[in-house]
Amino acid sequence: xxxxxxxxxTDVLIVGTxxxxxxxxxxxxxxxxxxxxxxxxxxxxxxxxxxxxxxxTLDLLEPLCLxxxxxxxxxxxxx
Numbered sequence: 001x002x003x004x005x006x007x008x009x010t011d012v013l014i015v016g017t018x019x020x021x022x023x024x025x026x027x028x029x030x031x032x033x034x035x036x037x038x039x040x041x042x043x044x045x046x047x048x049x050x051x052x053x054x055x056x057t058l059d060l061l062e063p064l065c066l067x068x069x070x071x072x073x074x075x076x077x078x079x
Contacts, residue, residue: 010036017041019050023060 012028013023017039025037053061053070061067 008036010034012036013038015039015045019057023064026064 011033012035014025014028014035014037017037021037021039025035028035051075058067058070061070
């Protein structure tokens with residue numbers, strides 16, 4: 001069910017369901033902070049645009065047990 005933006009009351013509004021928005025939402029939810037997340041698209045993007053994951057990003061994914069999946073499915077640069 002979609003909230004009415006005119007009557008929305010929340011502690012945090014996250015705009016965008018990309019990696020940063022979803023990681024922020026996850027971190028806030030773990031702390032029981034009330035949030036609303038929205039995106040201009042109605043469905044997940046099927047065409048991925050990320051070409052690089054830097055070590056700090058992999059560190060952020062580790063508590064979610066996602067780092068190994070990213071490393072297993074990604075292409076590794078020799079340099």
